[in-house]
Amino acid sequence: MPPTPGRRFKTAIYEQFARVSKALASAHRVELVELLAQGPRTVDALARMADMTLANTSAHLQVLRGAGLVESTREGLFVTYRLPDPSVADLLLAVRKVAEARLAEVAKVTRAFLAANSQLEPVDEAALRARVRRGEVTLLDVRPPEEFASGHIPGALSVPLPALVKELARLPRRREVVAYCRGPYCVLAIEAVKQLRARGFKAVRLEEGVLDWAARGLRVERTGA
Amino acid sequence: MPPTPGRRFKTAIYEQFARVSKALASAHRVELVELLAQGPRTVDALARMADMTLANTSAHLQVLRGAGLVESTREGLFVTYRLPDPSVADLLLAVRKVAEARLAEVAKVTRAFLAANSQLEPVDEAALRARVRRGEVTLLDVRPPEEFASGHIPGALSVPLPALVKELARLPRRREVVAYCRGPYCVLAIEAVKQLRARGFKAVRLEEGVLDWAARGLRVERTGA
DNA sequence: CCTTTAATCAATAAACTACTAGAGTAGTCA
DNA sequence: TGACTACTCTAGTAGTTTATTGATTAAAGG
Numbered sequence: 001m002p003p004t005p006g007r008r009f010k011t012a013i014y015e016q017f018a019r020v021s022k023a024l025a026s027a028h029r030v031e032l033v034e035l036l037a038q039g040p041r042t043v044d045a046l047a048r049m050a051d052m053t054l055a056n057t058s059a060h061l062q063v064l065r066g067a068g069l070v071e072s073t074r075e076g077l078f079v080t081y082r083l084p085d086p087s088v089a090d091l092l093l094a095v096r097k098v099a100e101a102r103l104a105e106v107a108k109v110t111r112a113f114l115a116a117n118s119q120l121e122p123v124d125e126a127a128l129r130a131r132v133r134r135g136e137v138t139l140l141d142v143r144p145p146e147e148f149a150s151g152h153i154p155g156a157l158s159v160p161l162p163a164l165v166k167e168l169a170r171l172p173r174r175r176e177v178v179a180y181c182r183g184p185y186c187v188l189a190i191e192a193v194k195q196l197r198a199r200g201f202k203a204v205r206l207e208e209g210v211l212d213w214a215a216r217g218l219r220v221e222r223t224g225a
Numbered sequence: 226m227p228p229t230p231g232r233r234f235k236t237a238i239y240e241q242f243a244r245v246s247k248a249l250a251s252a253h254r255v256e257l258v259e260l261l262a263q264g265p266r267t268v269d270a271l272a273r274m275a276d277m278t279l280a281n282t283s284a285h286l287q288v289l290r291g292a293g294l295v296e297s298t299r300e301g302l303f304v305t306y307r308l309p310d311p312s313v314a315d316l317l318l319a320v321r322k323v324a325e326a327r328l329a330e331v332a333k334v335t336r337a338f339l340a341a342n343s344q345l346e347p348v349d350e351a352a353l354r355a356r357v358r359r360g361e362v363t364l365l366d367v368r369p370p371e372e373f374a375s376g377h378i379p380g381a382l383s384v385p386l387p388a389l390v391k392e393l394a395r396l397p398r399r400r401e402v403v404a405y406c407r408g409p410y411c412v413l414a415i416e417a418v419k420q421l422r423a424r425g426f427k428a429v430r431l432e433e434g435v436l437d438w439a440a441r442g443l444r445v446e447r448t449g450a
Numbered sequence: 451c452c453t454t455t456a457a458t459c460a461a462t463a464a465a466c467t468a469c470t471a472g473a474g475t476a477g478t479c480a
Numbered sequence: 481t482g483a484c485t486a487c488t489c490t491a492g493t494a495g496t497t498t499a500t501t502g503a504t505t506a507a508a509g510g
Contacts, residue, residue, distance in 0.1 A: 003276070005338070005341070006412040006416075007276055009334065009338040009410075009412060010256065010410070010412065011252060012334045013331065013334060013335070013410045014252035014253075014255045014256045014259075015252040016324050016328050016330055016331045016334070017249070017252070017255045017320050017321060017324050018249065018250055018251050018252040018254070018255050019324070019328070020320050020323050020324045020327070020328070021246050021247075021248075021249035021250040021255070021320055022246075022247075022250035023246075024242070024243065024246035025243055025246040025247040025250040026243050026497090026498085027236060027239035027240040027242070027243040028239070028498095029243070030239045030242045030243050030246070031235065031239045034239075042456080042457095043456070043457060043458095044455090044456060044457080051228070051232060052499095053499080053500075053501095054456080054457070054458095055457085055458075055459090055499085055500075055501085055502095056498085056499060056500080057457095058456095058457060058458055058459090059458085059459095059498085059499085060498095062458085063497095067327070067328075068323070068326075068327025068328050069323070069327065074457090074506085074507090076456095076507065076508070077454095077455060077456050077457085077506080077507055077508065078455095078456065078457085079456075079457060079458090084326075084327065085326055085327075087319070087322045087323045087326050087327075088323055088327075090319050090322070090323075091316075091319040091320060091322070091323045093319075094312070094315050094316040094318075094319035094320075095242050095245050095246055095316060095319075096242060097312045097315070097316070098245050098293070098294070098312045098313055098315075098316050099241050099242050099244070099245045099293075101293075101309075101310055101312050102245070102292070102293025102294065102309065102310075102312075102313075103241050103244070103245070103292075103293050105241055106238065106241045109234065109237045109238060109241070110238070113230070113234040116230070185234075185235070185238045187231040187234060187235065191231075251467090251468085253468090267486080267487095268486070268487060268488095269485090269486060269487080278469080278470075278471095279486080279487070279488095280469085280470075280471085280472095280487085280488080280489090281468080281469060281470080282487095283486095283487060283488060283489090284468080284469085284488085284489095285468090287488085288467095299476085299477085299487095301477065301478070301486095302476080302477055302478065302484095302485060302486050302487085303477095303485095303486065303487085304486075304487065304488095
C-alpha cells in the first residue's frame with residue numbers, strides 16, 4: 001500500500017533528525033566536535049590533536065558539515081572549521097549525559113584509567129567558586145592558549161600543559177592548585193595534577209570544562225577577538 | 226606507533242558516545258524513541274504506529290536497548306518497552322533543536338506539509354496558559370488515551386482523534402479550541418484542527434507537545450498508575 | 451613559472467547495517 | 481494437550497560506511 005501524506009511527512013522529518021545523529025555516530029567525529037567546542041581549528045590542527053590522517057580528518061569534517069554540525073571558511077592556505085551555534089555543544093552534552101546514565105562501561109573505563117594514574121578527588125564546583133573568589137586557590141586552565149582565549153572560567157590562569165614545569169616558579173607554593181581542561185574525559189588536567197603533585201604542590205582536578213560551566217549558565221571569560 | 230594510554234582512554238570514551246548517537250542514527254529508531262517518549266508501549270503497538278513490520282521493529286528496539294536508550298519488561302504475552310530516564314527525551318530534544326537550527330530542509334518540509342493542509346497559527350505558549358486558566362479556551366489532547374494518561378498538560382481534555390467527531394457535541398460551541406499532540410512534527414493535532422474548523426469551530430494548534438512542555442520546567446499532570 | 455603546504459577528491463577493500471521471510475520460543479487460554 | 485498470539489532469532493541479500501592510498505586542486509612565495 002502507498003504511504004499516506006502524513007506518513008510521508010513523518011518519514012521526511014525523522015530522516016532529518018537521523019541525519020544529525022548519524023553525524024555524531026562515529027568516535028572520530030565526536031572527538032572532532034568536542035575539540036571544535038573549545039574553539040575554531042584548522043583541519044591540520046584537528047588531525048594532529050585527534051591522531052588521524054589529514055585525509056581522514058577532512059572526510060569526517062565533511063560529513064559533519066553535511067549535517068550542519070560544523071561550518072568552515074578558507075583563510076589563505078588554511079581552512080578553519082568551527083561550530084555554527086551553541087545548540088551543537090548542547091547536543092554533545094546531551095549525548096554525554098545519556099552515555100553516563102545508561103552505559104556502565106563509561107564509568108568502568110573512567111575508573112580504570114583514573115586508578116591507573118592515581119588520580120583523585122574531582123572537585124565540587126559550587127565550593128570551588130567561593131574559594132576562588134576568596135583567593136584561597138589558584139585556578140589553572142591547562143588547555144592550549146587558543147582554547148583559553150576563546151573562553152575560560154573567570155579567574156583562571158592560562159598555563160598550557162607543556163609550559164607547566166617552566167611556570168611553576170610563578171605559582172604560590174602554599175596555595176592549593178585546581179586544574180581543569182576540556183571536561184570530565186579530557187586527560188590534560190589529570191596529567192597536570194600528576195606533575196604538580198610530584199613537585200610538592202597540593203593539587204586537585206576540576207572535572208567540569210568550560211562547556212559544562214557555560215551549560216550551567218555560569219559566566220565565561222573571553223580574551224582578544 | 227602504538228597508542229599512548231591517554232589516547233586509548235579517549236578512544237574508549239568517544240566510542241561510548243558514538244554508540245549512543247548511533248542508536249539514534251536511523252529514522253525508524255528516532256520515531257520509536259519519540260513514540261516511547263509519550264509513554265511505554267508494546268512492540269506490536271509500536272510496529273503499528275510506526276508502519277513497520279514486527280520483526281523489523283523488534284530488531285530496532287534491540288539496537289536501542291543495546292545503547293541503553295530503552296528498557297523492556299515482559300508482562301504475559303507482551304513485552305513493554307519504555308525510556309529508562311528523562312535524559313533520553315532531553316537528547317531527542319537536543320537533536321531536534323540542532324536539526325531545526327541547521328537543516329533548512331526541516332523548515333522547508335514542514336512548511337510544505339502545513340501549507341498543503343491549510344494549517345495555521347501555532348499558538349504562543351505563554352499567552353495560552355493564561356487563557357486556559359481563565360477558561361477562555363478548551364484545551365484538547367488528541368493523542369491516544371494511554372499517552373494522555375501517562376502525562377498531559379494540566380487542564381487538557383482527552384479527546385483522541387478517532388473519537389473527535391463523536392465528542393464534538395460536548396464541547397462549548399462558542400469557546401475557542403486549542404489542540405495539541407506529541408510535538409511540532411506530530412500530525413494528529415493538524416488533522417484535529419482541520420476537522421474542527423470544517424465543523425465551524427474556531428480552532429488552532431499548539432505546536433508544543435508534553436515533552437517540550439516538561440522541558441521548560443512546566444508541570445505535567447498524570448492519571449492512574 | 452615552479453615549489454611548497456593545506457586540503458580535498460577518487461578508488462578501493464573491509465567492515466558494518468537494514469530489511470525480509472521464515473523458523474523458533476515463550477506465554478495464554480480453551 | 482493444542483491452537484494461538486507476541487515476540488525474537490537466523491540467514492541471506494543489498495546497500496552503506498570507513499580508512500587508506502595516491503592523485504589533484506588552491507593559495508603563497510620565491
